[in-house]
Amino acid sequence: MKEKNKIIRKIQTFYLLTLVLGALIIAPTHIFPQPYFMYARFPHYLEMMGPFLGISWPDTFEIYHRVLYVLATIISLNGLGIVFSPKLKKITIFSSILGMIAFSLMILFFFFKFITVNAANAMVLGVYSIILLTMEVLIYKAVRQKEAKHVKS
Numbered sequence: 001m002k003e004k005n006k007i008i009r010k011i012q013t014f015y016l017l018t019l020v021l022g023a024l025i026i027a028p029t030h031i032f033p034q035p036y037f038m039y040a041r042f043p044h045y046l047e048m049m050g051p052f053l054g055i056s057w058p059d060t061f062e063i064y065h066r067v068l069y070v071l072a073t074i075i076s077l078n079g080l081g082i083v084f085s086p087k088l089k090k091i092t093i094f095s096s097i098l099g100m101i102a103f104s105l106m107i108l109f110f111f112f113k114f115i116t117v118n119a120a121n122a123m124v125l126g127v128y129s130i131i132l133l134t135m136e137v138l139i140y141k142a143v144r145q146k147e148a149k150h151v152k153s
Contacts (some may be wrong), residue, residue: 007142008082008085008142011082011142012082012083014135014138015078015135015139018131018132018135019075021131022128025040025124025125025128026040029041038120038121039120039124040121040124040125041121042121042125045118045121046060046061046064048117048118049114049117052113070098070102071102073095074098074099074102075099077091077094077095078092078099078135078136078139080092081095081096081139081143082139082142085143086143089143092140092143093140093143096137096139096140096143097140099132099135099136100137100140103129103130103132104133106126106132107126107129107130110123110126110129111126114126
């Protein structure tokens, strides 16, 4: 029992540090004007990117905002899931799977498409996406492991 609580505590800490890192990457772009913190000004470079899969600006900007809403929902559900574990394990497992899919696609986008638009921006956001994917995998494994231990008991 104590071992699984330790795992959840570690994941909660990692989750919190991941969110703080995200805030440290993104917040300065909303506080300081251009040209400061250009490494994280994704919408600026999204406009410069040109059409992607036949979709051009400003439609890509609309999709960007909708993806942010989905990601915020996934991350929020994961946060609730690890705080109120094991009560929300099915929701947490589902949101982790969606998160793994979403962050995998983001990694592919940043490292294979967006890197040609702005390498620094693609690297920062791509590495952050890898961290988020790692968080999703750890949450999924911890909740599944906890679920398996409950079944064995």
